[in-house]
Amino acid sequence: MKVFIRTIIILCFFSLAIFSSCKKSEDATNPVISTPQEQITTVILSGYNHHHPSDSNFFIQCKWEDLDGNGGNAPTIDSLVLDTGITYDVRLLLLDKTKAPYDTVSNEVAELGNMHQLFYTPSATLQHKIGIDRLDLDGNNPALPVGLQTQWKVVSQQSYPLPVTGSLNLVLSHYDGIPKTTQPSPESDIDVTFPVRLR
Amino acid sequence: MQIRILVAWCLLSFAASAQTGKQLYQLRVTVNDSITGMPLEDAVVTLSKHTHAHITNSNGFTVFDTLKAGHYHIACSYIGYQTNVFTINLPEQQSVVVLLCPLSYHLHETVIEQTATQDSKTYSVQATSVLSATQIEKLRGQNLGDLLKNVNGITTLTTGPGIAKPVLRGLHSNRLVLLNNGIKQEGQQWGTEHAPEIDPFTINRVEVIKGAASVEYGPEAIGGAIRLSPRGYRKENGIAGEVGLQGFSNNRQGSVSGLLEGTHLRTQQFSWRVQGSIRKAGDGHAPGYVISNTGLEEQNGSVALAYRLKKLQIEVSGSVFNSKIGIMRAAHIGSVTDLYRAIEQNEPLIIQPFTYSIGKPYQQVWHETQSMKLSYPLKIGKVGIQISRQLNSRKEYDLGVSWNPQSLTQMKPAYDLTLTTYTYEGVFEQTKWKNMTGKIGVSVMDQSNFTDGIQKPLIPNFTAHTYGAFIIEKWNKGRWTAELGSRFDMRDQTIYYRETNNTIATQTKKFQRATFIAGGGYAFNEHITVNMTLASAWRPPAINELYSNGLHNGTATYETGDSNLVPEQSINADFNTRYHNEKWNVELSVFRNQINDFIYQLPVQPPTITLRGTFPTFRFTQTDVLMQGAELSVSRVLNAHLITTAALNYLHAQDVTNKMPVIMMPANRGRLGVQYQQAQLWKLEHFFAELNAAYVAKQTRFPLNLDYKNPPSAYTLFDITVGFEIPVYKQHLRVSVSMKNVFDVSYRDYLNRFRYFTDEPGRNIIVRLTIPFTIFNN
Numbered sequence: 001m002k003v004f005i006r007t008i009i010i011l012c013f014f015s016l017a018i019f020s021s022c023k024k025s026e027d028a029t030n031p032v033i034s035t036p037q038e039q040i041t042t043v044i045l046s047g048y049n050h051h052h053p054s055d056s057n058f059f060i061q062c063k064w065e066d067l068d069g070n071g072g073n074a075p076t077i078d079s080l081v082l083d084t085g086i087t088y089d090v091r092l093l094l095l096d097k098t099k100a101p102y103d104t105v106s107n108e109v110a111e112l113g114n115m116h117q118l119f120y121t122p123s124a125t126l127q128h129k130i131g132i133d134r135l136d137l138d139g140n141n142p143a144l145p146v147g148l149q150t151q152w153k154v155v156s157q158q159s160y161p162l163p164v165t166g167s168l169n170l171v172l173s174h175y176d177g178i179p180k181t182t183q184p185s186p187e188s189d190i191d192v193t194f195p196v197r198l199r
Numbered sequence: 200m201q202i203r204i205l206v207a208w209c210l211l212s213f214a215a216s217a218q219t220g221k222q223l224y225q226l227r228v229t230v231n232d233s234i235t236g237m238p239l240e241d242a243v244v245t246l247s248k249h250t251h252a253h254i255t256n257s258n259g260f261t262v263f264d265t266l267k268a269g270h271y272h273i274a275c276s277y278i279g280y281q282t283n284v285f286t287i288n289l290p291e292q293q294s295v296v297v298l299l300c301p302l303s304y305h306l307h308e309t310v311i312e313q314t315a316t317q318d319s320k321t322y323s324v325q326a327t328s329v330l331s332a333t334q335i336e337k338l339r340g341q342n343l344g345d346l347l348k349n350v351n352g353i354t355t356l357t358t359g360p361g362i363a364k365p366v367l368r369g370l371h372s373n374r375l376v377l378l379n380n381g382i383k384q385e386g387q388q389w390g391t392e393h394a395p396e397i398d399p400f401t402i403n404r405v406e407v408i409k410g411a412a413s414v415e416y417g418p419e420a421i422g423g424a425i426r427l428s429p430r431g432y433r434k435e436n437g438i439a440g441e442v443g444l445q446g447f448s449n450n451r452q453g454s455v456s457g458l459l460e461g462t463h464l465r466t467q468q469f470s471w472r473v474q475g476s477i478r479k480a481g482d483g484h485a486p487g488y489v490i491s492n493t494g495l496e497e498q499n500g501s502v503a504l505a506y507r508l509k510k511l512q513i514e515v516s517g518s519v520f521n522s523k524i525g526i527m528r529a530a531h532i533g534s535v536t537d538l539y540r541a542i543e544q545n546e547p548l549i550i551q552p553f554t555y556s557i558g559k560p561y562q563q564v565w566h567e568t569q570s571m572k573l574s575y576p577l578k579i580g581k582v583g584i585q586i587s588r589q590l591n592s593r594k595e596y597d598l599g600v601s602w603n604p605q606s607l608t609q610m611k612p613a614y615d616l617t618l619t620t621y622t623y624e625g626v627f628e629q630t631k632w633k634n635m636t637g638k639i640g641v642s643v644m645d646q647s648n649f650t651d652g653i654q655k656p657l658i659p660n661f662t663a664h665t666y667g668a669f670i671i672e673k674w675n676k677g678r679w680t681a682e683l684g685s686r687f688d689m690r691d692q693t694i695y696y697r698e699t700n701n702t703i704a705t706q707t708k709k710f711q712r713a714t715f716i717a718g719g720g721y722a723f724n725e726h727i728t729v730n731m732t733l734a735s736a737w738r739p740p741a742i743n744e745l746y747s748n749g750l751h752n753g754t755a756t757y758e759t760g761d762s763n764l765v766p767e768q769s770i771n772a773d774f775n776t777r778y779h780n781e782k783w784n785v786e787l788s789v790f791r792n793q794i795n796d797f798i799y800q801l802p803v804q805p806p807t808i809t810l811r812g813t814f815p816t817f818r819f820t821q822t823d824v825l826m827q828g829a830e831l832s833v834s835r836v837l838n839a840h841l842i843t844t845a846a847l848n849y850l851h852a853q854d855v856t857n858k859m860p861v862i863m864m865p866a867n868r869g870r871l872g873v874q875y876q877q878a879q880l881w882k883l884e885h886f887f888a889e890l891n892a893a894y895v896a897k898q899t900r901f902p903l904n905l906d907y908k909n910p911p912s913a914y915t916l917f918d919i920t921v922g923f924e925i926p927v928y929k930q931h932l933r934v935s936v937s938m939k940n941v942f943d944v945s946y947r948d949y950l951n952r953f954r955y956f957t958d959e960p961g962r963n964i965i966v967r968l969t970i971p972f973t974i975f976n977n
Contacts, residue, residue, distance in 0.1 A: 028647035028660040031695050031703060037613075037653040038600045040810055069655065070750045070809045071757060077808075094602075108602040115601065171536070174601035177528075177558070178549055186541060186548035188533035189601055191812035 040105050041067050041097040043170070043192055045080065047090035050151065058086055064192045067097055079195040080168060082130070085156030092118065092148045092170075094190075110148055113138035115175045118147025119184055125166035126196060129155050144180055154198065164198040226263040226287070227294040230255050230275050237631075239277050239299060240675070247272035252331070256725055257677065264781055265839065267878075275299060284434065328352060330405035332430075337920060337935060339967055340445030340454045340478070343399045347425065350407050351846045352788075352830045354865040357951045358392040359527040360450065360483035360960050361495045362562075365395070366950065368409060368790065369826055369850050369864045370422025373741045374767075376412065378426045380516065382570055383416065385620035385646065386591040389658075389741045391952060396520045396566030396591060398499035400443070400456040400476035403430040409830075410790055411771035413714040413736035414684040417642065417667050421736040421769050421794065432470035432505055433462045437976035441969060449939075449963035450494065451553070452480035468507045475500040481555040482525075485958035486945045491551040492525040492558050512574045520566040525557040530956045531598060534812035538755040538955065542908050547957045559599065563612070565592040580629040591618040597654065615651040616658070620644060637672040648742070655749055656696075658742045663692040671716070680720040680730075687713045690739050694746060710739035710766050726780050732773040740764035744798050744819040750809065755907070757807040757814040758800065764821060769794040784834045790827065797824040797854075799861070802905060822856040844872040851900070860900035865950055866910070868895045883923035884931065891918045898949045908955055914946035922967075933969040938962065 042065045049058035060082070066075035082088070096103035109116050113136070120132040131153040134145035172190035175181075230242040238259025245252040246263055253261040268289050276282040280299040287295060328350045338346045344355040344363025355363040356371050364371050372391060377384040379397050386396045405427055412420040433439060438461035445454045456476035463469045478497040483490040501518035529547035532538050541548055570587035597613035626640040644665040650656040671684030689711040698704050718732035747760040771792045778785045800817035807816045828850035835843050847869045852861040872891040880886040898910040922935030943962040947954040 028649050028662050029695050029703075031660045031697050032651050033697060033701050034655070035653070038603055043810070064810075066808075066810060071748055071759070071807055074805075075808055075810075105602050112602055112604065171534075176598065176601055177551070184540075186529060186532065186537055187598075187601075188537050188811060190810055191534035191536055192810060193812075 038096055038103065038105070039069060039098065040094050040190060041065060041069070042093075042095040043190065044093040044095065045090055045170075045194070046093065047088040047152065050087040050089045053089070058083060058088070060088060060090065062194060064194065065097075077192075077194060079197060081197050081199060082152070082154050084129075084154050084162070084198055086154050088152040088154070090150045090152055092150070094172075106148055109172070110136070110146065113146040114140055115180060116146060116189075117144065117173050117175070117180060117184070119169075119171040119173065120147065120150065121169040121171070122196070123166040123168070125164060126168070126198070129160065129164060129198060130168075130196075131155070138180070140180060144182065157198070162199060166196045166198075167193050168196050169193045223265040223267065224290045224293055226266055226271070226289060228253070228255070228261050228263070228273065228275070229294075229296045230259045230261075230277065231296060231298055232280075239280070242275055242277040242280075242299065244297075245274045245276075257675075257722075273297070282431065282434070327409065328407040332403045335402060335405065336933070336969065337922065337937070337967075339400065339443060339456070339969075340447060340452065340965065341399065343395050343397050343402070343427075346399055346402070347405060347407075350405065351832050351848060351870075352409055353407060353425075354848075354868070354950060356391060356863075357948070357953075358394075359530065359951070359953045359957070360490060360493045361480075361524045362392055362394045364391070364393070365425060366865055367407065367423045367425070368792070368828055369852050369861075373419055374422040374738060376416045376420040376424040378416070378424060379568070380427070380429050380570070381572070381585065382568060382587045382589070383622065383644075385589050385618065385622075385644075386564075386566060387593050387616055387618060387658075389743045392526075392562075393564075393593065394524075396522070396564055397427065398474075398476060398497075398501065398518065398520050400454075400499060401429045401474055401501055401518070402427045404428040409788065410732060410773040410792065411714075411716075411734040411736035411769055414669055414671060414686045414716045414734065417665070417686070418688050418690070418710075418712070418714075418736070418738050418766075421738045421767060422792075429474075429501075429503070430458070430460075430472065432472060432503075433460045435976065436462050438974040439972065439976070440974070441971045443970075444968045446966045447480065447963055448965070449960050450480040450483040451555070452478065454478040470505045472503045473501070479555065482551075482553050483960040484553070486943045486961035487958075488546055488550050489553050490527055490547065490957050490960065491549055491554075492528040492561075494555055494557045495522065495524045496557065497522040510576055512572075514572040515570070517569045518567065520564070522562075522564045523557055524562045524564070526560040526562065527953055527957060528558065528560070530953045531560050532755060535755050535814060536812055538907060542955050559596050561596050563594040563596070566590070578630075579632075580627055583624075583626045583628070585622070585624040585626075587620075587622050589618075589620040589622075591620075592616070593618075595652075612652050613654040614657055617649040617651075618646065619648075620646045634676045635672055635674050637670065639670045640668070642667045657747055657749055659746055660695040661692060661742055662695075663690060665690040678722045680718075682716065682718045684716040685713065686715075687711070688737075692739075692742070694742070706762070708739075708745070708762075712737040712766060712768070727778050728776065730773075730775045732771075732775075734771045734773070736769045736771065738767045740766065740798055740819075747819075750807075750811075750814060755814060756800075757809075757816045759816065759818045761819050764798060764819060765796055767794055767796050767798060767821075782836050785832070787829065787831050789829045792826040793823070794826065795823045796821040797861075799824075799854075822854050824852060824861050825855050826850065826852045826861075840875050840877055842874045842876075844870070844874070846870040853900075854902075859902045862902050862905055863950065864898065864900070866896045866898035866913075868893065870894070880923065883925060886923040887921070889918075889920045892916070893918070895948070910949040911947035911954055914944060914948075916944060916946075917941040930971050930973070932971075933967075935967045937965045937967075939965065 045062045047060035049055050062078045062080045064077050094105035096105055122130045133151045134147040135151055136146045136149040137143035138146050170192050171184060171188050173185040174187055174189050175185045228244050230239045232239055240255055240257045242255045243252045244261055255261045266289055270286055270288055272286050274284045275297045277299050283297055283299055330350055342363055344365050347353050347365040348355050352368055354366045356366050357363045367375055373389050377395055384395060387393045408424045410423055412424040416424045440459040443456040458474045460472040476499045481494045483493045498521045503516035505514045529549040568589045573584045575582045593616045594612035595614040622644045624642040629637040646663040648661050650660050667688040669686035673682040691709045693705050693707040695703055695705050714735045716734040720730035722728045744764055745760045745762045747758050750757050769792055774789045776787050798819055798821055801820040803816050803818045806813045830848050832846040849867050850864060852864040854861050870893045874889045876887040894915045897913045901910055918939045919941060920935060920937040924931040924933050940962045945958045947958055
């Protein structure tokens with residue numbers, strides 16, 4: 001009987017131990033208030049005429065914006081309207097508008113230029129009509145482009161009829177744990193396309 | 200890959216390693232119930248120096264042919280009875296009568312077998328496949344999915360080399376019930392990249408019930424059930440144990456497992472078992488390159504105690520599973536353009552030197568189970584009660600945001616899901632009355648899920664309550680068997696989420712259905728039996744199918760749920776025939792499973808435009824599908840040493856509404872094997888050598904223009920295993936060496952979700968060593 005009682009006590013302790021184990025479940029009826037991680041909601045291309053920086057006729061302000069993130073409402077995408085024969089200085093701005101004040105992600109990309117690179121690819125219809133040079137370089141040796149500052153040369157319209165429509169694809173590649181080269185990385189942070197019209 | 204297959208008890212019916220010698224003998228075994236003296240049909244009789252078991256006929260009788268003189272250990276087991284192990288000596292004892300005690304009067308290894316979910320008698324009519332302890336030992340160290348793949352009819356759905364889920368006749372995840380030690384495994388099983396959270400080292404026996412098994416196992420068993428049983432308790436007084444060591448060359452995996460078990464008190468009323476295992480692996484290797492970030496770390500442990508108090512039996516057990524699995528880095532793509540670029544390459548775009556360290560992305564999974572089982576015998580039957588709690592914590596870590604260095608190093612998971620499940624079951628098993636046996640049961644399940652993490656939640660918080668009641672009766676007389684069963688289940692499920700203004704909103708759904716099973720069997724003679732089963736099953740839509748909404752990295756799709764989905768309903772017809780004699784063993788199963796309102800993902804317009812490009816959008820929707828197929832297995836004993844085996848597996852899955860094939864269905868396959876065994880080879884005992892060839896055809900039936908890449912080509916793999924026992928200090932060390940994918944073939948499998956990015960692992964040499972030991976014995 002003594003052995004029996006002892007065993008029962010051991011069993012009880014054991015059951016207690018396993019039923020009150022280290023991980024506790026949380027209250028499902030009280031969902032967490034989500035604090036979404038940093039994201040990019042807004043891509044802005046802003047530019048001006050390289051030769052006449054203050055000529056407002058040639059200002060570009062073109063926005064790709066998806067405030068509610070993936071899914072939900074579709075993003076709003078502006079068209080780029082470019083004048084032929086003009087050289088534009090263009091700056092890329094990346095914003096996280098879910099934060100207050102807005103978080104300027106492009107500044108962080110600039111700081112981490114060694115592991116980022118932007119690629120601007122005009123569609124086939126725009127081939128040889130727009131040339132885009134990335135002006136800003138990273139700290140690598142030899143230095144590689146980052147692509148937040150660009151210069152766009154729109155060829156003058158003598159060789160083709162207007163208007164021309166096409167698109168411009170913008171990819172932000174990141175190189176995390178892999179060496180940065182002139183090629184896009186397997187991992188893209190941004191892959192957006194703007195409609196383009198030349199006039 | 201397949202070391203050997205063993206389909207149902209037909210294949211078991213072979214005396215594989217009939218001994219050579221001048222004089223050969225027969226051993227005749229009769230198995231009876233020790234209380235009633237009635238013969239026990241379908242009892243399993245195994246003989247040492249044999250890998251195949253015999254099954255008794257309706258007279259409780261079986262015979263082993265062509266045995267050499269000598270000592271043999273005989274083990275007789277029967278569900279619900281205490282296993283009896285003893286030694287006989289041939290030719291002195293050529294005929295033995297074995298009496299088995301019902302567990303109602305004993306407390307021994309099969310305590311677990313008595314619970315509601317563990318009675319295989321009821322389903323003997325349905326096609327089942329078994330992996331025995333001997334076979335499982337040859338597969339030790341692998342994950343559960345790869346272990347289960349050795350059952351004919353099971354394939355795996357993998358996500359890189361580290362994550363594998365079993366697929367039975369084309370169905371998996373929420374359509375397949377896994378029972379671990381009698382408890383329905385409850386994790387986040389809806390996810391195709393969520394492997395079952397079960398310690399493969401604790402499994403000692405696998406039984407697969409092919410075809411709908413909803414009556415006994417509730418909704419979700421629409422595709423069948425896989426029952427995993429742990430090792431039984433020690434039978435003799437004393438304490439003993441076992442240490443296992445395994446080494447794998449491909450991912451340089453090392454694993455150690457330990458077991459300690461004891462039985463105490465003169466009356467053997469108290470037994471216990473403690474088990475633990477550690478596994479650590481680095482990156483896998485495809486032929487030619489490293490599959491980077493596919494390492495894993497796993498630590499598991501379990502404790503079980505059993506006690507008998509007069510007639511009342513109590514079993515308490517607890518287990519912990521903890522695993523960290525790397526997700527192949529090159530498969531974590533940002534945009535569809537990235538995916539196309541990856542597909543164009545023959546090799547992954549990110550290949551780094553071999554390492555054991557696991558970087559992001561990775562999964563961290565914790566699963567714990569506690570259970571208590573009680574059983575009390577009455578004159579008219581037996582009452583069993585089972586209470587269990589499971590806690591599943593899944594944390595998935597993403598790469599982080601590349602422009603913020605802090606987010607790259609921060610340890611916050613993208614998804615953090617905690618699922619807690621309580622189950623309560625009560626079962627009454629009726630003893631044989633007028634050729635009838637039966638079972639009545641009730642079950643309640645309470646579940647709650649808590650979602651956290653820095654990403655938008657994949658699935659919302661929810662609570663679910665499921666209530667079920669069932670009855671199954673089986674009638675058996677002479678050559679005829681018949682069974683009839685029915686079940687009713689009710690589930691109500693409430694989700695909790697935050698509106699945009701952070702107030703809590705809820706949504707409740709209720710599902711209820713009845714299911715039935717009817718089956719019959721006839722034995723023409725001792726060689727040929729036929730069985731037919733007709734079963735219905737249902738499955739309420741899973742939480743992700745109702746509510747998921749988000750981007751799926753790795754498959755580059757945007758998934759949305761549909762909260763208006765209705766339950767799936769199936770009718771499953773199953774025909775199963777077996778033929779066996781001394782030389783041949785043939786089993787054929789043919790099935791037809793019609794699932795109405797089958798939930799699947801349909802591409803919808805328009806695609807989702809995101810910052811990372813345009814992703815095809817899939818919405819969960821419903822259609823009627825018809826799954827038909829067959830499994831054939833043949834084995835032939837050539838002589839006392841050689842056995843050849845063959846298996847074929849065919850599946851045809853058609854969406855009948857849209858008149859097109861169903862996506863992601865396993866390809867047809869076949870397997871050939873030769874096995875050589877010898878009881879004594881120099882100083883080695885139980886020597887065996889196996890050569891297997893597995894052929895997997897190309898899946899030609901797939902919906903057009905739905906996938907990024909068409910199914911990969913057919914492939915053939917060869918495996919070799921050699922094993923033996925060496926006696927050292929009164930113990931028998933067990934050693935085996937295998938080589939998988941002998942010719943280092945480069946191949947891809949259609950059911951690997953990372954087939955876009957990488958080949959499957961190449962050659963793998965595996966060394967296994969098991970060291971048993973005894974601490975004391977009396």
